[in-house]
Amino acid sequence: MFMLKYIIRNAFRHKLRSLLTITGVAIAILAFGLLRTLVGLWYLGVESSSSTRLVTRNAISLVFSLPISYKERIRQIPGVSRVGAMNWFGGIYISEKNFFPNFAVEPRAYLDLYPEFLLSQEEQKGFLLDRQGAVVGRKLAAKYGWKLGDRVVLKGTIFPGQWEFIVRGIYRGAQRSTDETQFFFNWDYLNETMRRTIPRRADQVGIFVVGVSNPERAAEVAQAIDSTFKNSLAETMSETEKAFQLSFVAMTEAIMIAIQIVSYVVIVIIMVVAANTMAMTARERISEYATLKTLGFQWHHIAGAVFGESLFIAILGGSVGILGTFPAAAVIEKELSQFFPSFHVATSTTLLQLAAALIVGASSAVFPTWRAATIRIADGLRRIG
Amino acid sequence: MESETGIVTIRNVTKSYRRGSQVVPVLEDISFGIRSGEFLALMGPSGSGKSTLLNLIAGIDKVDSGSISIGGCEITTLSDSELAGWRAVNVGFVFQFYNLIPVLTAYENVELPLLLTRLTRRERREHVEAALDIVSLSDRMDHRPSQLSGGQQQRVAIARAVVTDPAILVADEPTGDLDRVSAGEILSLMDHLVRDFQKTIIMVTHDPRAAEKAHVIRHLEKGLLTDG
Numbered sequence: 001m002f003m004l005k006y007i008i009r010n011a012f013r014h015k016l017r018s019l020l021t022i023t024g025v026a027i028a029i030l031a032f033g034l035l036r037t038l039v040g041l042w043y044l045g046v047e048s049s050s051s052t053r054l055v056t057r058n059a060i061s062l063v064f065s066l067p068i069s070y071k072e073r074i075r076q077i078p079g080v081s082r083v084g085a086m087n088w089f090g091g092i093y094i095s096e097k098n099f100f101p102n103f104a105v106e107p108r109a110y111l112d113l114y115p116e117f118l119l120s121q122e123e124q125k126g127f128l129l130d131r132q133g134a135v136v137g138r139k140l141a142a143k144y145g146w147k148l149g150d151r152v153v154l155k156g157t158i159f160p161g162q163w164e165f166i167v168r169g170i171y172r173g174a175q176r177s178t179d180e181t182q183f184f185f186n187w188d189y190l191n192e193t194m195r196r197t198i199p200r201r202a203d204q205v206g207i208f209v210v211g212v213s214n215p216e217r218a219a220e221v222a223q224a225i226d227s228t229f230k231n232s233l234a235e236t237m238s239e240t241e242k243a244f245q246l247s248f249v250a251m252t253e254a255i256m257i258a259i260q261i262v263s264y265v266v267i268v269i270i271m272v273v274a275a276n277t278m279a280m281t282a283r284e285r286i287s288e289y290a291t292l293k294t295l296g297f298q299w300h301h302i303a304g305a306v307f308g309e310s311l312f313i314a315i316l317g318g319s320v321g322i323l324g325t326f327p328a329a330a331v332i333e334k335e336l337s338q339f340f341p342s343f344h345v346a347t348s349t350t351l352l353q354l355a356a357a358l359i360v361g362a363s364s365a366v367f368p369t370w371r372a373a374t375i376r377i378a379d380g381l382r383r384i385g
Numbered sequence: 386m387e388s389e390t391g392i393v394t395i396r397n398v399t400k401s402y403r404r405g406s407q408v409v410p411v412l413e414d415i416s417f418g419i420r421s422g423e424f425l426a427l428m429g430p431s432g433s434g435k436s437t438l439l440n441l442i443a444g445i446d447k448v449d450s451g452s453i454s455i456g457g458c459e460i461t462t463l464s465d466s467e468l469a470g471w472r473a474v475n476v477g478f479v480f481q482f483y484n485l486i487p488v489l490t491a492y493e494n495v496e497l498p499l500l501l502t503r504l505t506r507r508e509r510r511e512h513v514e515a516a517l518d519i520v521s522l523s524d525r526m527d528h529r530p531s532q533l534s535g536g537q538q539q540r541v542a543i544a545r546a547v548v549t550d551p552a553i554l555v556a557d558e559p560t561g562d563l564d565r566v567s568a569g570e571i572l573s574l575m576d577h578l579v580r581d582f583q584k585t586i587i588m589v590t591h592d593p594r595a596a597e598k599a600h601v602i603r604h605l606e607k608g609l610l611t612d613g
Binding site: 002005006009010013287288291292293294295296297298299376377378381 | 437440443445446465466469470472473474478480484486487488489493497498500501545
């Protein structure tokens with residue numbers, strides 16, 4: 001009890017110094033948490049990809065399309081449960097800064113293949129029946145104030161023209177991590193328009209999303225699909241959704257590694273700063289520790305006081321940092337939703353932050369604790385004057 | 386050899402310090418005794434070794450050779466851990482700059498040595514209040530050192546020194562940082578402890594007026610006792 005009182009009072013002995021140290025630790029832990037969340041989000045698409053979905057694309061590049069006629073042939077391959085055509089639309093809403101992902105999809109197949117997008121029965125029906133119908137994510141709808149029945153116009157970039165859609169559904173994610181900023185509409189609307197305006201681009205598909213009945217046979221099914229179209233004009237490359245997502249992530253992996261390194265560097269920097277503060281604190285109190293030893297307190301009492309104080313300051317700063325991470329993440333999610341559809345701080349990140357705070361507290365206490373615990377009484381008392 | 390049956394018996398004590406590669410002798414072949422209830426003043430110029438001798442007697446430094454027996458216990462053979470336990474029970478300390486813990490109140494400072502005992506919270510309170518009463522500071526028990534004058538801080542330090550009822554008090558320049566009036570009060574208090582509580586006090590001092598209060602004065606010069 002005495003030791004706890006002594007530790008707490010010592011921690012606030014130099015209020016400004018303690019406040020600055022606590023603030024420093026808090027900012028470092030906050031930054032660490034946000035950077036770890038960012039890294040986690042980058043891989044979220046990979047982690048949340050389904051093991052029952054394959055992606056089939058043109059073997060040369062994603063830029064090249066596949067004929068819609070492939071759909072039926074893929075469907076006939078054993079192990080395939082569902083096939084849906086999909087095109088990246090790349091439309092712009094009012095201005096280029098309003099970026100959000102938008103796709104042309106086959107409504108029935110898409111809703112079956114992506115059960116994580118939750119829609120009411122009425123909304124599903126409305127989407128299936130309306131050629132110009134579009135479904136938007138909850139966050140996207142909230143951002144632009146869209147409601148059911150609203151008319152939304154996108155300016156085509158890959159597919160030229162002004163494209164008019166009617167909002168028929170606003171989906172919410174089944175999980176906290178589900179992207180709620182997507183916009184998807186009926187592939188037939190795209191294809192029929194292409195038939196009228198640029199016929200050579202009609203009946204072309206960006207990717208096929210393929211549902212497999214048994215995830216354990218995914219590799220076998222992918223191989224069967226690619227074998228089917230071997231030596232054709234448009235050979236295919238099929239891979240699991242996870243591998244498909246990873247191919248995007250791999251393009252920016254160097255940046256992610258750099259961010260991970262920075263997140264650890266932040267912790268190392270605050271560790272050094274905290275260690276310096278604790279060393280300074282312990283040095284100032286050497287005579288006090290010598291006095292306590294004179295009175296009969298042993299080295300482990302002194303070590304406990306120094307170590308406890310360092311840990312107390314780090315935990316206090318860490319707690320402030322951890323608590324601050326959530327509102328900071330909410331602000332980022334709100335303000336930068338086009339880049340981070342779900343800036344959610346994972347429990348594992350919070351635990352990592354706590355561990356980082358404890359490591360900062362413990363490591364910065366090592367040298368001052370050893371120094372204070374091993375000081376000879378006579379030497380310590382001599383510091384007085 | 387003087388006072389073979391005294392509470393403190395020092396025999397052929399030698400102590401030196403290392404300064405780089407040099408060995409600096411501080412005490413050479415010191416032998417004397419202190420009787421129970423005696424108020425002894427150790428005097429001498431700076432660097433004569435009086436504080437070192439006090440530290441050796443108090444068990445906070447170790448001899449190079451020789452022996453120190455206190456109340457029948459040969460402290461030179463004790464380990465650091467044993468010495469810490471021995472000090473907590475047998476010796477009270479009074480320092481020139483009081484050495485109170487600034488973040489603790491007068492009460493808490495006096496209570497410090499009792500935290501190492503098995504006394505209950507209530508028993509500790511009784512002891513602390515009694516000790517503060519001896520130094521006439523019962524009304525200041527909730528004050529922190531920074532809220533007390535130098536003389537009052539030294540009285541708190543004396544209360545802390547006597548709270549465990551040790552047989553011996555060691556005081557290193559206890560009046561060195563005080564004005565004349567406060568110094569007089571502290572010396573009277575120490576005299577009171579010797580007379581009414583039968584404490585044995587060993588005091589290092591430069592101040593001849595402080596030394597006048599002592600029963601015995603020992604002079605050290607260049608690590609040697611100059612008065613027998």
